[in-house]
Amino acid sequence: MNENNLCIYLINLDRAKERLNFVLPFIEGLGFPVERISAVDGRNISLEDVDYDPEEYLRRFKMYPEPGTIGCALSHMRVWEVFMQSQYDYALIFEDDVQFDPEILKTHVDFCVCNNKLWDMVFFELIHRGWPVEILKTDSDHALCTYLANVQHAGCYLISRKAAQRLIDNFYPICMPVDHYMTATWQFGLRLLGIEPRLVKQVLPESYIKDHRPFKHKDIHIRAYNILYNIKRALIHFIYNLYQLIDLLLTKK
Numbered sequence: 001m002n003e004n005n006l007c008i009y010l011i012n013l014d015r016a017k018e019r020l021n022f023v024l025p026f027i028e029g030l031g032f033p034v035e036r037i038s039a040v041d042g043r044n045i046s047l048e049d050v051d052y053d054p055e056e057y058l059r060r061f062k063m064y065p066e067p068g069t070i071g072c073a074l075s076h077m078r079v080w081e082v083f084m085q086s087q088y089d090y091a092l093i094f095e096d097d098v099q100f101d102p103e104i105l106k107t108h109v110d111f112c113v114c115n116n117k118l119w120d121m122v123f124f125e126l127i128h129r130g131w132p133v134e135i136l137k138t139d140s141d142h143a144l145c146t147y148l149a150n151v152q153h154a155g156c157y158l159i160s161r162k163a164a165q166r167l168i169d170n171f172y173p174i175c176m177p178v179d180h181y182m183t184a185t186w187q188f189g190l191r192l193l194g195i196e197p198r199l200v201k202q203v204l205p206e207s208y209i210k211d212h213r214p215f216k217h218k219d220i221h222i223r224a225y226n227i228l229y230n231i232k233r234a235l236i237h238f239i240y241n242l243y244q245l246i247d248l249l250l251t252k253k
Contacts, residue, residue, distance in 0.1 A: 005087075005088055005089040005090065006032050006033075006088060006089065006090040006091070006092060006109070006113065006158075007032060007033045007034075007035060007083070007086060007088045007090075007091055007092070008027055008030065008032045008033065008034045008035070008091075008092045008093075008094065009034075009035050009036075009037050009079045009082065009083060009091055009092070009093045009094070010023070010024075010027055010034060010035070010036045010037065010094045010096060011037050011039045011075050011076070011079060011093070011094065011095050011096060012036055012037070012038070012039055012096040013038075013039045013041055013096075014038055014039075014041070015041070016039075016096060019096040019097060019204060020036070020096060022096070022204070023094065023096045023097070023098060023099075026098075026099060026100055026102055027094060027102075029102030029103070029106075030092075030102050030105060030106045030109070031102075031106060032092065032109075035082070037075065037078055037079050037082060039071065039072075039075040039078075040070075040071040040072075040074040040075045040078065041071055042066065042067035042068035042069070042070060042071030042072070043067065043068075043071075045067055045070065045071055045074070047065075047067060047070060050070055050074070050174065051172040051173045051174065052065065052070060052172075052173050052174035052175065053173040053174070053175040056173075056175040057174075057175050057176065058217065058222060059222055059225040059226065059229070060175065060176060060225070060226060060229050061176070061177075061226065062216040062217050062218075062222055062223065062226050063215060063216050063217065065174070065177075069177050070174060072177070072178055073171075073174050073177065073178035073181070076093070076154060076178045076182075077167075077168065077171055077178075079091070079093055080159075080164040080165075080167055080168050081168060083159070083161070083164050084161065084164055084165060084168065089160070089161060090113060090116075090158060090159065090160060090161075091158070091159050091164065092109060092156070092157075092158050093154075093156070093157055093158075093159060094155065094156050095154065095155045095156070095202075096204075097155065097202050097203065097204035098125055098155045098156055098200050098201060098202055098203065099200070099201055099203040100124070100156070100199055100200040100201065101199070104199060105124065105199050105200065107138075107139070108124070108138055108139075108142065108195055108199060109158060111138050111144075112144070112158055113158075115136065115144070116160065117251075118135065118136065118144065118191070118193065118248060118251075119144075119158075119160075119191050119192070119193045120159070120160050120162055120163040120185075120190040120191045120192065121157055121158065121159050121160070121163050121182070121185075121190060121191075121192045121193070122144070122157065122158040122192075122193050122194060122195065123151070123153070123154075123156070123157045123158075123183075123192065123193075123194045124155075124156040124157065124158070124194070124195055124198065124199045124200040125153055125154075125155035125156040125157070125198060125199075125200035125201065125202060126151045126152065126153045126194055126198060127151065127152055127153045128149070128150055128151045128152060129149070130147035130148075130149050130150065130151035130194070131147060131148040131149040132145035132146070132147055132148075132194065132196045133145055133146050133147075133148060133245055134196075135193065135245075135248050135249075138195060141197070142195055142196065142197060142199070143195070143196055144193050144194075144195060145193060145194055145195070145196045146191075146192070146193055146194075146241050146244055146245050146248065147192070147194060147237075147241060148237075148238050148241050148242060148245070149234065149237065149238065150183070150233065150234055150237055151183055151194065152177075152179040152180055152183055153179050153202065154178055154179040154182060155200060155202045156200040157182075162190075163188070163190050166188040166189070166190060167181075167182065167188065170187060170188060184233070184237075185240070185241075186236055186237070186240035191244050191248075192241075
């Protein structure tokens with residue numbers, strides 16, 4: 001068993017061998033045990049067999065979910081279930097389109113594990129600025145931060161068993177992309193932090209999730225719902241994470 005009781009899980013489609021060959025050297029450079037998880041291929045699933053809510057998804061995102069997006073969500077769910085069946089305390093989860101410096105990332109993963117009471121999930125790859133607020137310096141150039149504005153993406157994140165179980169318990173029906181789901185931490189009573197500046201980048205442009213540009217509905221009722229949904233989400237995110245920030249700052253004292 002490694003010192004940090006941590007395993008890396010790499011999500012990779014069986015048909016994406018070039019991606020596997022690209023990312024594996026970076027991941028192996030971290031020195032943790034690695035388990036490849038065969039991703040759920042959206043091309044091969046029947047949405048009739050999946051517990052999802054297409055109408056709620058449409059109202060929130062002005063489009064119906066693509067099979068690849070559902071497959072991506074199911075792939076992360078598969079990883080959480082494998083992780084919960086293991087004896088590991090932490091999972092470092094990667095998608096297969098990222099790049100990073102293994103030495104720097106390893107140092108920060110170790111730091112996060114040593115400060116595990118501060119977080120339930122730590123994201124190393126995100127999009128959107130997120131209005132980060134520093135919680136704790138990790139080195140002279142980086143800091144562990146919380147976010148007062150929305151962030152998304154799930155290319156690389158560290159997760160505890162507590163967080164994985166709560167994500168599993170609330171997963172169905174699917175009504176949003178998995179990165180939107182995971183970052184809505186107020187639904188699960190979880191604390192999400194990230195490292196700034198960010199350490200992992202999504203670098204491969206070709207998407208294995210989206211085969212075409214999705215059609216966005218322009219119905220006025222759908223558009224109005226979408227606007228209200230985004231406003232509500234942003235407000236809840238801000239209030240919840242502000243509360244988390246105050247709690248963290250008091251804890252540090």
